Amino acid sequence: MSDTLSQLAAVLEQRKQASADTSYVASLHAKGLNKILEKVGEECTETLLAAKDCQHSEDKSDLVYETADLWFHSLVMLSHLGLGPDDILKELARRFDLSGLEEKASRSK
Ligand SMILES: N=c1c2ncn([C@@H]3O[C@H](COP(=O)(O)OP(=O)(O)OP(=O)(O)O)[C@@H](O)[C@H]3O)c2ncn1[C@@H]1O[C@H](COP(=O)(O)O)[C@@H](O)[C@H]1O
Numbered sequence: 001m002s003d004t005l006s007q008l009a010a011v012l013e014q015r016k017q018a019s020a021d022t023s024y025v026a027s028l029h030a031k032g033l034n035k036i037l038e039k040v041g042e043e044c045t046e047t048l049l050a051a052k053d054c055q056h057s058e059d060k061s062d063l064v065y066e067t068a069d070l071w072f073h074s075l076v077m078l079s080h081l082g083l084g085p086d087d088i089l090k091e092l093a094r095r096f097d098l099s100g101l102e103e104k105a106s107r108s109k
Pocket residue numbers: 008011015022023024025026039042068069072
């Protein structure tokens with residue numbers, strides 16, 4: 001796992017015990033899963049809009065910014081539910097070298 005991702009995951013775990021007055025992540029945990037899912041949905045929409053807007057542009061910085069927001073809020077969601085980036089990376093590693101088309105075909109067998 002990248003250093004940034006593992007460091008961020010560690011901070012997110014610590015923030016489960018932090019005060020909502022001093023930590024944005026703690027404030028999300030305090031508000032609960034529905035609020036976290038609302039943020040993930042918002043950031044997802046903002047990412048899609050940024051992708052559409054930058055498709056013919058050299059400047060993709062808005063897409064990078066919005067995707068970072070989406071990844072961040074997804075990590076908070078996973079952490080809230082007792083999961084972390086490792087769980088997702090393990091699943092991607094399991095799929096590595098497995099063609100998406102072959103995997104899809106194997107589902108209907
Ligand atoms: N990577 C991030 C990060 N990315 C985005 N954000 C926050 O996510 C929020 C994004 O929400 P919006 O843009 O929708 O802004 P908003 O309108 O204020 O949000 P709402 O009031 O609607 O909820 C902003 O408050 C951003 O500052 C983040 N907040 C924290 N982190 C990381 O999490 C760590 C812990 O943060 P705290 O818990 O705040 O200490 C930090 O050190 C960072 O590493």
